[in-house]
Amino acid sequence: MNIPLNITKTIHDWLFSIMPEGVATVTEWVIVAAAYLALFAVAGLYLVLLERKVAAWFQLRLGPNRVGPWGIFQTMADALKLVSKELTSNANIDKFLYNLAPYFVILSSLIAIGVFPFSRQFQALDINIGIFFLFAVSSIGVIGILLAGWSSNNKFAMIGAMRSGLQTISYELSVGLSMLTMVLLTGSLQLSEIIEVQRTGGWLILQGHIPAIIAFMIFMIAGTAETNRAPFDLVEAESELGAGFHTEYSGMKFAYFFLAEFINMFIIASIAVVLFFGGWLSPFGITDDITWFPETIWFVIKVLGIIFLMMWFRWTFPRLRVDQLLTLEWKYLLPINLVNLVLMAIIIWLNWTI
Amino acid sequence: MSYFSDIYNGIKTLLTGMSVTGGYFIRARKGSITQQYPDNRETLKMFDRFRGEVVMPHNENNEHYCTGCQACEIACPNGSIEIVWDRQVDPETGKKKKMIDKHIYHLGMCTMCSLCVEACPTDAIVWAQNYENSVYDRKYLTKVLNQPGSKVKAGIED
Numbered sequence: 001m002n003i004p005l006n007i008t009k010t011i012h013d014w015l016f017s018i019m020p021e022g023v024a025t026v027t028e029w030v031i032v033a034a035a036y037l038a039l040f041a042v043a044g045l046y047l048v049l050l051e052r053k054v055a056a057w058f059q060l061r062l063g064p065n066r067v068g069p070w071g072i073f074q075t076m077a078d079a080l081k082l083v084s085k086e087l088t089s090n091a092n093i094d095k096f097l098y099n100l101a102p103y104f105v106i107l108s109s110l111i112a113i114g115v116f117p118f119s120r121q122f123q124a125l126d127i128n129i130g131i132f133f134l135f136a137v138s139s140i141g142v143i144g145i146l147l148a149g150w151s152s153n154n155k156f157a158m159i160g161a162m163r164s165g166l167q168t169i170s171y172e173l174s175v176g177l178s179m180l181t182m183v184l185l186t187g188s189l190q191l192s193e194i195i196e197v198q199r200t201g202g203w204l205i206l207q208g209h210i211p212a213i214i215a216f217m218i219f220m221i222a223g224t225a226e227t228n229r230a231p232f233d234l235v236e237a238e239s240e241l242g243a244g245f246h247t248e249y250s251g252m253k254f255a256y257f258f259l260a261e262f263i264n265m266f267i268i269a270s271i272a273v274v275l276f277f278g279g280w281l282s283p284f285g286i287t288d289d290i291t292w293f294p295e296t297i298w299f300v301i302k303v304l305g306i307i308f309l310m311m312w313f314r315w316t317f318p319r320l321r322v323d324q325l326l327t328l329e330w331k332y333l334l335p336i337n338l339v340n341l342v343l344m345a346i347i348i349w350l351n352w353t354i
Numbered sequence: 355m356s357y358f359s360d361i362y363n364g365i366k367t368l369l370t371g372m373s374v375t376g377g378y379f380i381r382a383r384k385g386s387i388t389q390q391y392p393d394n395r396e397t398l399k400m401f402d403r404f405r406g407e408v409v410m411p412h413n414e415n416n417e418h419y420c421t422g423c424q425a426c427e428i429a430c431p432n433g434s435i436e437i438v439w440d441r442q443v444d445p446e447t448g449k450k451k452k453m454i455d456k457h458i459y460h461l462g463m464c465t466m467c468s469l470c471v472e473a474c475p476t477d478a479i480v481w482a483q484n485y486e487n488s489v490y491d492r493k494y495l496t497k498v499l500n501q502p503g504s505k506v507k508a509g510i511e512d
Contacts, residue, residue: 057382058375062390316375317368332361 009121032124040110043266044259045075050304051262051311058315085251090153093248097151102249102256104144109263112137116270117191119280119295130191131179131275135172138226138267141260142168145228145235145245148257152248160244163322164235167225170329171232174222177337181215181344182208182275185353195279203278207353211344216276218333218340223268224310225325227261231317234325269306270299277302392485400483405466408435408459409482410499417507418500420478422454426470434463435470446508454500461487462495476510 011031015024049064049072056063064071089098115130117123127133142164149161183189185208186197198204205212225232236244246257273279279302280295287293320328347353392398400406412418422439438456443449457479471479479499489495 054379057379060378060382060387062386062388065390312372312375312379316371336361 036110036114036124040113040263041259044262045079047262047266047307048078048258049075050307054308054311055315058312079255082255083252087251087253090248092153094151094153097147098248099253101144101148101151102253104147105141105260106144106256106263108137108140108144109260109267112267113263115191116267117195117274117279118299120192122296123192126190126192128190131183131189131194131271134267134271135176135179138264139168139172141264148249149245152245154248156241157245157247160235160237160241160247164228164245166322167228167232167234167325170326171222171225174218174329174333174337175226177334177341178215178219178222179271179275181211181337181341184341184344184348185212191274191279194274195281198278198281202354203276203281205276208344208347209354211340211347212276214336214340215344216272218337219272219275220306220309220313222329222333223272224313225329227264227268227310229261229265229310230314231319232325233319234322237319265307265310266303269303269310272306273299273302277306400485404481404483404485405468406482406484407461407487407497408464408470408479408499410457410479412501412504413507416501416504418478418504419476419507419510420454420457420500421476421506421511422452423475425473425475426479429469429473431467431469432463432465434460436460453506457499459497459499460495461497462492
C-alpha cells in the first residue's frame with residue numbers, strides 16, 4: 001500500500017469506467033508515455049544541473065547560481081536557448097542519417113527507462129527478460145553515435161564515432177558478464193523478481209559478498225565507459241576532437257545527445273541499484289511498516305548515490321588513451337570477470353551465500 | 355606476478371585520487387576559490403590596487419594636473435594614449451607654454467599594464483575602480499580624459 005499504487009489504480013479504474021475498453025487502453029498508453037517523457041525531460045535537465053553543481057564543488061567553485069534560487073532554473077534556461085537556436089548543417093552531409101542519428105540515441109535511452117521498477121507499482125513494462133532487454137536496448141544508442149559521426153562528413157566526428165564503436169563493443173562484454181554474475185545469484189532476469197529476491201535475503205551485494213563486490217566494481221567501470229563519460233570520454237575528447245561525434249550538431253539535436261548522455265547515466269545507475277542495492281527496498285526494511293511512504297524515494301536516493309559516484313569518477317580521473325582503454329578491458333576486466341563468474345557459480349553451488 | 359600487483363596499485367592510486375577530490379568536495383562550501391560576481395555596486399569597495407581604467411581626476415575648479423609632458427604617451431607599450439597639444443599663451447605669465455588640447459585614451463587597446471600611471475610625474479592620471487567596462491560600440495572605448503574647458507592647475511609644473 002503506497003501512494004503510487006493508489007494513484008495508478010484509481011486512474012486505471014476511472015478510465016475504464018468512463019470509456020470502452022479499447023479506447024481506455026490506448027488512453028492509458030498515451031498517459032504512461034507522456035508521464036515517462038516528462039520524467040525523462042525533468043531527470044535529464046536536473047541531472048545536468050546536478051552534474052554542474054557537483055563539478056563546481058569538486059573544483060572548489062560555486063557553480064551555477066544566477067538563474068533562480070541556487071541556480072535551479074539554469075538548465076531550463078539552457079534548454080529554452082537550445083530550442084530557439086538554428087539547426088545548422090554542413091554542405092556534404094548525409095542528410096537522412098544526419099537527422100536520424102539523434103533519435104537513435106535518445107530513443108534507446110527512452111525505451112530502456114520504461115522497464116525500471118521505480119516502486120512496486122510504478123513500472124511501465126515488467127517483462128520477464130528485463131535485464132536482457134535493458135542490455136540490448138541500451139546498446140542501440142551506439143548506432144546513433146556511429147551514424148552521427150559517419151554522416152557529419154567531419155574527420156573529428158568520424159574518429160570520435162569510431163572510438164565510440166570500439167569502446168562500446170568492448171565494454172558491453174564486461175557490463176553483460178557482471179550482470180550475468182548477479183543473474184546467477186537471483187536466478188531470474190525479471191527486474192521485479194530480482195528485487196523480490198532481495199527482500200528476504202538482503203541486498204545482492206551482501207548476499208553475493210566477494211564476487212558481488214567485484215562484479216559491482218567491474219559494472220561501475222564498464223558502465224561509466226558505456227555512457228561515454230569521463231574518464232572514458234574519448235568519444236567527445238574536447239582537447240583532441242573538438243566535440244567528437246556531435247561536432248556538427250547544433251540546437252535541439254545537440255541537446256538530444258546531451259540529454260541522452262545524462263539519461264544513460266541514470267540508466268546505468270538504476271541497473272546498479274536494482275542489481276546490487278535492492279531497487280526500491282528500504283535498507284533493513286525500516287520503512288516497510290509506514291504505509292504512506294513512497295518506495296520511489298528509496299530508489300531515487302540510491303540512484304543519486306550511484307550517480308554521485310560516477311560524477312566523482314568523472315572529476316577525479318584523467319582521460320584514458322585508446323590503447324589504455326582497450327588494455328583495461330581485454331587484459332584486466334574481461335579475465336577478472338570470467339573468473340568472477342566461475343567464483344560466483346562455485347559459491348552458489350556450495351551454498352555459501354549469506 | 356606483476357599482473358596482480360598492477361591491479362592492486364591501480365585501485366590504490368585511484369582511491370587516493372578520489373579521496374583528494376572527495377576532500378575538496380566536502381570543503382567546497384567554505385573554501386571556494388572563485389568569488390561571486392559583485393552585484394552590490396553602490397556599497398562595494400574595490401581594493402586599492404585594482405586597475406579598472408585610466409582616468410584624469412579634476413578638482414572643483416575644473417583643473418587637472420596634466421602638463422602635457424607626454425611621458426605617458428611614450429611609456430605606453432601599445433599606443434593606447436594619444437595627446438593632442440599646442441602652445442598657448444599662458445594668461446598669467448604671458449609666456450608661451452605647452453598645453454594639452456585632448457588627452458585621448460583608447461580603453462580598447464589598453465592592457466592595464468600601469469606603465470603610464472607610473473611614468474606620470476605629476477600624478478595627473480590614476481586608476482579608476484570601476485569594473486564594468488563593456489559597451490555596445492567600440493567607439494565608446496576611445497575616451498577623452500580631460501573634461502571640456504578644463505585647464506592645467508597653476509603651479510603644478512614647479
